[in-house]
Amino acid sequence: MALNMNNKRPIKAMDDKFSELITTEMNSFKSKIRKPIKRLSENARVSHYENQLSKNIFADINCPTDSEGNEIMIRVKNLSKIFGKHPESAMKLLKNGMNKEEIHSTTPNTVGLYDVSFDVKKGELFVLMGLSGSGKSTLERCMNRIIKPTSGNVIINGLDITSLDEDDLRAVRRKKMSMVFQNFGLLPHRDVKNNVAYGLEIQGVPETERMEKTKRAIDLIGLSGYEDSLPENLSGGMKQRVGLARALATDPDILFMDEAFSALDPLIRADMQDELQRIQSELNKTIVFVTHDLDEALKLGDRIALMKDGRIVQIGTAEEILQNPADEYVCRFIKEVDRTKILTAGTFMKKPRGVIQASQGPRTAIKIMEEYDRNNLLVIDKGNHLIGMIESDDVLNVIKSGGVLNDAIIRDIPKVGIETPMKDVIQIMITTNFSIPVVNENDVLLGVVSPSVAAEALNAGGDL
Amino acid sequence: MTSWVGTFAEDMVNFIGTYFQWLLDIIKEVINWPLEALGSILYNIEPIVFLAILFVVSILMTKRLIISILIVFAFYIIDWMGYWDSAMITLNMVIVAALIAIIIAIPLGIWSARSEQANPIIKALMDFMQTMPAFVYLIPAVIFFGLGIVPGVVATVIFAMPPMVRLTNLGIRQVPTELNEVADSFGSTDWQKLRKVQLPTAMPSIMAGMNQCIMLSLSMVVITAMIGGGGLGEDIVYALSRVDVALGFEAGLAVVLIAMTLDRLTQSLNKG
Ligand SMILES: Nc1ncnc2c1ncn2[C@@H]1O[C@H](COP(=O)(O)OP(=O)(O)OP(=O)(O)O)[C@@H](O)[C@H]1O
Ligand SMILES: [Mg+2]
Numbered sequence: 250m251a252l253n254m255n256n257k258r259p260i261k262a263m264d265d266k267f268s269e270l271i272t273t274e275m276n277s278f279k280s281k282i283r284k285p286i287k288r289l290s291e292n293a294r295v296s297h298y299e300n301q302l303s304k305n306i307f308a309d310i311n312c313p314t315d316s317e318g319n320e321i322m323i324r325v326k327n328l329s330k331i332f333g334k335h336p337e338s339a340m341k342l343l344k345n346g347m348n349k350e351e352i353h354s355t356t357p358n359t360v361g362l363y364d365v366s367f368d369v370k371k372g373e374l375f376v377l378m379g380l381s382g383s384g385k386s387t388l389e390r391c392m393n394r395i396i397k398p399t400s401g402n403v404i405i406n407g408l409d410i411t412s413l414d415e416d417d418l419r420a421v422r423r424k425k426m427s428m429v430f431q432n433f434g435l436l437p438h439r440d441v442k443n444n445v446a447y448g449l450e451i452q453g454v455p456e457t458e459r460m461e462k463t464k465r466a467i468d469l470i471g472l473s474g475y476e477d478s479l480p481e482n483l484s485g486g487m488k489q490r491v492g493l494a495r496a497l498a499t500d501p502d503i504l505f506m507d508e509a510f511s512a513l514d515p516l517i518r519a520d521m522q523d524e525l526q527r528i529q530s531e532l533n534k535t536i537v538f539v540t541h542d543l544d545e546a547l548k549l550g551d552r553i554a555l556m557k558d559g560r561i562v563q564i565g566t567a568e569e570i571l572q573n574p575a576d577e578y579v580c581r582f583i584k585e586v587d588r589t590k591i592l593t594a595g596t597f598m599k600k601p602r603g604v605i606q607a608s609q610g611p612r613t614a615i616k617i618m619e620e621y622d623r624n625n626l627l628v629i630d631k632g633n634h635l636i637g638m639i640e641s642d643d644v645l646n647v648i649k650s651g652g653v654l655n656d657a658i659i660r661d662i663p664k665v666g667i668e669t670p671m672k673d674v675i676q677i678m679i680t681t682n683f684s685i686p687v688v689n690e691n692d693v694l695l696g697v698v699s700p701s702v703a704a705e706a707l708n709a710g711g712d713l
Numbered sequence: 714m715t716s717w718v719g720t721f722a723e724d725m726v727n728f729i730g731t732y733f734q735w736l737l738d739i740i741k742e743v744i745n746w747p748l749e750a751l752g753s754i755l756y757n758i759e760p761i762v763f764l765a766i767l768f769v770v771s772i773l774m775t776k777r778l779i780i781s782i783l784i785v786f787a788f789y790i791i792d793w794m795g796y797w798d799s800a801m802i803t804l805n806m807v808i809v810a811a812l813i814a815i816i817i818a819i820p821l822g823i824w825s826a827r828s829e830q831a832n833p834i835i836k837a838l839m840d841f842m843q844t845m846p847a848f849v850y851l852i853p854a855v856i857f858f859g860l861g862i863v864p865g866v867v868a869t870v871i872f873a874m875p876p877m878v879r880l881t882n883l884g885i886r887q888v889p890t891e892l893n894e895v896a897d898s899f900g901s902t903d904w905q906k907l908r909k910v911q912l913p914t915a916m917p918s919i920m921a922g923m924n925q926c927i928m929l930s931l932s933m934v935v936i937t938a939m940i941g942g943g944g945l946g947e948d949i950v951y952a953l954s955r956v957d958v959a960l961g962f963e964a965g966l967a968v969v970l971i972a973m974t975l976d977r978l979t980q981s982l983n984k985g
Binding site: 260263264267268271272275390393395418419420421422423426427428430431432434436437438439447448450451452499505 | 776777892902910913914916
């Protein structure tokens with residue numbers, strides 16, 4: 250069929266072929282002459298770049314710390330943003346207790362944020378969550394001052410950026426922070442590597458260094474092989490990888506992500522969440538992640554701030570919020586979550602009652618069992634590592650035959666980690682019907698989840 | 714009979730003529746210089762050399778063989794019909810006028826895209842320039858610059874500029890907010906934002922404006938024959954005065970062939 254078409258239009262086919270040929274020829278020619286020209290202009294720019302480097306506005310500023318000695322990367326203090334002209338009157342009304350709705354109907358202004366305060370620790374993945382219009386994007390954009398707040402302060406690494414002039418602000422944005430966007434924000438006319446290089450390019454980083462750093466970011470994010478593709482030829486997941494690589498290429502301390510994964514298919518989205526966690530464990534950036542998806546927030550967030558009508562309703566870890574929702578709004582928000590999926594073994598484990606060391610004798614074991622009124626015990630070694638379990642029948646047999654405790658140990662027993670969801674713990678419990686030991690990655694015994702506690706979790710989570 | 718509106722316009726024109734003669738002289742020089750430079754090439758070049766150059770240029774621009782052959786053929790027909798010299802005068806005016814229009818229009822378009830104060834004023838001015846019947850420009854052009862090719866180019870620049878300004882403005886305004894935020898969040902300067910984000914993203918729109926600008930230039934250049942612009946327009950005006958269908962058709966056909974050539978060449982820029 251295709252051959253037929255060609256026979257019918259031999260002239261067109263020839264023209265197409267010619268067009269292809271001349272295009273590739275011209276492109277290779279262009280890239281050949283472009284390089285020396287670029288090098289010339291690069292050379293002229295290097296000194297300028299070095300000038301900029303010498304200016305470090307964080308030089309004599311100390312990062313504040315909280316009571317536990319953690320460095321505070323971002324401190325937001327009484328931040329408010331009123332959209333529209335003459336925000337002062339709206340601010341006054343807000344102070345007198347008017348809410349967002351009333352302001353909207355009585356004044357020409359819209360409340361974006363009102364009196365928001367919180368700290369983000371260094372290396373933390375901080376999630377901003379809330380319904381549409383609750384002010385998440387506004388808050389995030391105030392933090393890099395793409396939106397200028399009406400009042401209040403944003404203090405980055407000890408430096409109050411709300412009072413910076415344009416030049417200093419630009420320096421902060423270049424060195425300290427970068428952003429990942431919901432619709433990827435890729436420049437359509439640039440291929441992948443030049444999109445990734447954007448942040449470095451505008452800083453005037455010389456070509457070789459720039460390409461090196463770009464390559465590193467591209468490799469880190471698993472984009473190798475796509476360097477020369479144009480964004481239009483990439484899938485959504487790939488596009489957001491480019492967005493992430495671009496944000497990481499400048500090696501910022503802070504990453505702002507505004508619904509970065511919301512435009513992706515569920516499967517790809519889960520992939521990207523895993524990818525982010527992997528990168529985070531490798532690079533340990535401070536990340537402010539906006540989402541309206543609770544599952545995403547619970548999966549990623551070290552801490553979560555729930556927003557409503559421009560205010561923060563509750564801040565805490567996933568578990569704190571799920572166990573003690575601050576008000577009706579938070580309750581409604583979390584109602585749909587299967588709590589056993591989120592609540593982990595770590596939440597419910599208790600100190601193990603009655604353990605025995607492997608070096609102790611079988612008679613001691615029986616004594617301990619009687620003391621705690623049970624018919625099995627966990628066995629540990631001197632370093633608190635979990636070895637296995639013994640059951641009273643086996644121990645009695647060992648005593649009869651004059652053996653040592655070691656002979657009675659059942660080594661192949663189920664155990665879980667701190668992060669294991671309660672859902673899985675309960676699954677295991679159904680088949681074994683005794684307390685499940687919780688261990689860390691080195692098999693050190695941390696606690697146990699007993700059947701009675703598991704029942705409590707079941708109650709909290711409803712049907713499994 | 715005219716009302717005070719017309720009288721006012723007349724007074725304005727007289728005022729400018731008396732007090733800004735020096736400015737008019739500068740403008741005249743600025744326009745004359747490229748006209749003479751390009752003209753000295755176009756008027757003296759052998760048609761066969763011109764055709765060869767045209768072929769190479771159109772291959773480089775369109776990257777297509779057939780279209781390039783057709784374009785060369787179109788100019789061959791113009792020569793064969795005997796309108797070569799007129800066509801070169803017209804082409805000279807079109808190229809210079811379109812270039813000047815583009816050079817003025819792009820900064821204006823950028824300005825109106827970036828300034829909410831400038832935008833309504835520039836917009837109103839462009840509306841005025843675009844809807845005012847083309848012939849009307851010829852009157853002040855003649856008063857300021859006399860008869861000939863220069864007032865023709867001035868009138869053409871004014872006539873061809875608005876769509877270019879408009880489409881540049883539109884193109885930049887249509888750059889997605891997110892892309893502007895990308896530029897800002899990475900710490901771009903205003904100039905970097907314009908150069909590396911806004912202009913490239915607006916390029917298809919700007920190219921479309923350029924195409925329109927060139928096409929309008931051609932149609933206006935033909936009209937300026939009425940004030941001595943010369944070229945193919947002069948042939949047409951002459952044919953009109955003698956009601957000579959054959960002459961009129963041939964000259965008209967030559968204009969159409971030039972128009973199609975310019976259109977195909979600039980359209981290909983659109984696709985990159
Ligand atoms: N430029 C603006 N001008 C006026 N009002 C605005 C502007 N930007 C945001 N708002 C208002 O501020 C409030 C908060 O908006 P914001 O975009 O921060 O919400 P969001 O939580 O990010 O919502 P979404 O999930 O839809 O992105 C909304 O009521 C919105 O209408
Ligand atoms: Mg938002």
